[in-house]
Amino acid sequence: MPLSLSLQRRFGYGGKKHPWRRGVFRFLSGTVARRAGGGITFADDDEVLARVRADLGLPPGPRVDHYVDELRAERPLIEAFELAGTRHGRVEDASWDARLVRCRGVVALYYGLLRELRPAVVVETGTAAGSLTSFVMAALARNAHGRLISIDIPPVAGKLQMNLSVAAESVGFFIPPAYRERWTYLEGDAKRLLPRVLAEERVDVFIHDSLHTVTHMLFEYAVARALLREGGLILSDDILWNDAFASFLHANRLYGYAPFSQPGTGVVVNRFDSFEKQSGIGLADA
Numbered sequence: 001m002p003l004s005l006s007l008q009r010r011f012g013y014g015g016k017k018h019p020w021r022r023g024v025f026r027f028l029s030g031t032v033a034r035r036a037g038g039g040i041t042f043a044d045d046d047e048v049l050a051r052v053r054a055d056l057g058l059p060p061g062p063r064v065d066h067y068v069d070e071l072r073a074e075r076p077l078i079e080a081f082e083l084a085g086t087r088h089g090r091v092e093d094a095s096w097d098a099r100l101v102r103c104r105g106v107v108a109l110y111y112g113l114l115r116e117l118r119p120a121v122v123v124e125t126g127t128a129a130g131s132l133t134s135f136v137m138a139a140l141a142r143n144a145h146g147r148l149i150s151i152d153i154p155p156v157a158g159k160l161q162m163n164l165s166v167a168a169e170s171v172g173f174f175i176p177p178a179y180r181e182r183w184t185y186l187e188g189d190a191k192r193l194l195p196r197v198l199a200e201e202r203v204d205v206f207i208h209d210s211l212h213t214v215t216h217m218l219f220e221y222a223v224a225r226a227l228l229r230e231g232g233l234i235l236s237d238d239i240l241w242n243d244a245f246a247s248f249l250h251a252n253r254l255y256g257y258a259p260f261s262q263p264g265t266g267v268v269v270n271r272f273d274s275f276e277k278q279s280g281i282g283l284a285d286a
């Protein structure tokens, strides 16, 4: 396991009790990533947002709190959140505000970044309740631009690492009806569907949240990298389950980030070196 991940697991960040640990950890993880020629740097939510924005070539933008405030009164999301609690019993947070506080890193990356990047096509694997998906859909709805293609096997408790079951027709129940015209749901195995979708569409953003085994995660990251455009965005949930994300970054000399508030959420901008660009990236017969 890369040093930055084992340090994270061993010491954590210390949270509010030991704020200095965050600085130490940011420094250590950044140093490890640089020395390894690629890897994850853990940093404050605002710093992650600023760094990825710079990697994407976007102009300076607002802080994460701006996006949290945008979502505070987002009626469709609030209604879907309340319905998820009453109808599906799947709400971890006492209130919508509490949810926004807990999901601050996700708001930064799945909502804020997508508000600024204004992607035309986003592809995700792993939808289930659609809790993260709803933030992506909120960004597309607010942008009045773009669509999301979700690839998912409806979850069954006890299978494929899942502890909840959702019937096929209820997958994505966190996604408000008002956003759904921008959503396409493809039921099936990502191993079969992801390469096809990525080859057929010009995808700006890829999000992994399906099966978190090393083999499957490395498969999805590699296919996404190979077929996503230069400057596309790769997001992944649960990057601390194993070292797949860190290994992927290191193998491809890519510099990714994860926010302190939700360190299991990783992000990286897809970049190729000049040799790869000269030799050929993307589909050779397109």
Ligand SMILES: C[S@@+](CC[C@H](N)C(=O)[O-])C[C@H]1O[C@@H](n2cnc3c(N)ncnc32)[C@H](O)[C@@H]1O
Binding pocket: 125, 126, 127, 128, 129, 130, 131, 132, 133, 151, 152, 153, 154, 155, 156, 160, 162, 188, 189, 190, 191, 209, 210, 211
């Ligand atoms: C962790 S859940 C997704 C959670 C979701 N992103 C959310 O925020 O609510 C993982 C989902 O991926 C699905 N899944 C697992 N392996 C898969 C595969 N090989 N292809 C497609 N979907 C898969 C599971 O059935 C489940 O629905």
